[in-house]
Amino acid sequence: MKKIILTGGGTAGHVTPNIALLPKLKKLGYEIYYIGSKNGIERQLIEELNIKYFAISSGKLRRYFHKDNFTDPFRVLRGMSQAASIIKRIKPDIIFSKGGFVTVPVIMAAKLKKVPTIIHESDYTPGLANKIAIPFCSKVCVTFPETLNHVPKEKGIYTGSPIREDILNGDSSEGYKETGFSTNKPVIMVMGGSLGAAKINEHIRNILPKLLDNFNVIHLCGEGKVEEGLLNKVGYVQYPYVKNQLPHLLSITDVVISRAGANSIFEFLALKKPNILIPLSKAASRGDQILNAESFLKQGFSEVIHEESLTDQMLLEKVEDVYKNRASYIEKMEKDSSSLGLDKIIELIEKNRGKK
CATH class of the missing domain: 3.40.50.2000 (Glycogen Phosphorylase B;)
Structure with a gap:
């Protein structure tokens, strides 16, 4: 059985493209798992589709000063440890990430466990979470052709957006x-x-x-x-x-x-x-x-x-x-x-x- 872990969260926009992949992944015989945050919108959207969901700790990534900026790196490290444990248990063939702060520890853990990872960037320029995660991933799918100018040449692939059937x-x-x-x-x-x-x-x-x-x-x-x-x-x-x-x-x-x-x-x-x-x-x-x-x-x-x-x-x-x-x-x-x-x-x- 082929296995895949999907990850992404924080907003519906970081989840719906993952949902778009589900019918074809199932048709291809994939066993599908999802890693997200404990209280994010992704949990409800994924669990109602009967996909096995794992919640991990994650810190919000900010470009501005906030008191939690001092503690959130420790939440990311904890999430990385939790994600590594989940990856070790499931032994996925690949991980697909749609972005959002919860995905950073997942992509880092996957790199440690030598599991290939694909990131999808929806916007014209990569968001902060994807910017941090890109050095640890295998490939970066982009929605706009212009976005290829903002990701490493050897990793970027223009795919467009996965549209829900x-x-x-x-x-x-x-x-x-x-x-x-x-x-x-x-x-x-x-x-x-x-x-x-x-x-x-x-x-x-x-x-x-x-x-x-x-x-x-x-x-x-x-x-x-x-x-x-x-x-x-x-x-x-x-x-x-x-x-x-x-x-x-x-x-x-x-x-x-x-x-x-x-x-x-x-x-x-x-x-x-x-x-x-x-x-x-x-x-x-x-x-x-x-x-x-x-x-x-x-x-x-x-x-x-x-x-x-x-x-x-x-x-x-x-x-x-x-x-x-x-x-x-x-x-x-x-x-x-x-x-x-x-x-x-x-x-x-x-x-x-x-x-x-």
């Missing part, structure tokens, strides 16, 4: 049933990430009366951010968060308004959904979403509005313009091959398993 199989009849929309208006979907985005929510609700003249609107607004006074608004549905319904909702969507997390935007690309990206600002992030968005803008897949310059009128005009010119965006998306990332990563796993 279920996201590609939405049923439009289910989407219309779920929303109650008629088919006589195009659909706008607004996504602010799993926690929502207060500023995007505010601007969407400000222009909602005008939007609803020409569009139906699906609004994924974040936990605790549903506007009670708009619950019965015709042509407008709000969700704190969606999971199983998402493929069906995307299947009826004509234009997406979203943050610029790499996993999401590559799903839009695979589905050929024209989109408007409003990346997290540098004040709220390390700036990776800005780089992701600019890459998609350059390739003609997306329009971009920077949060600092976002206004009601600008957003309304962008929606109308992208919808009007949607065929141009779709044409460019159809020429892209990065949606084959899942197959490329599986091929790389098969090629490198068991190598010392």
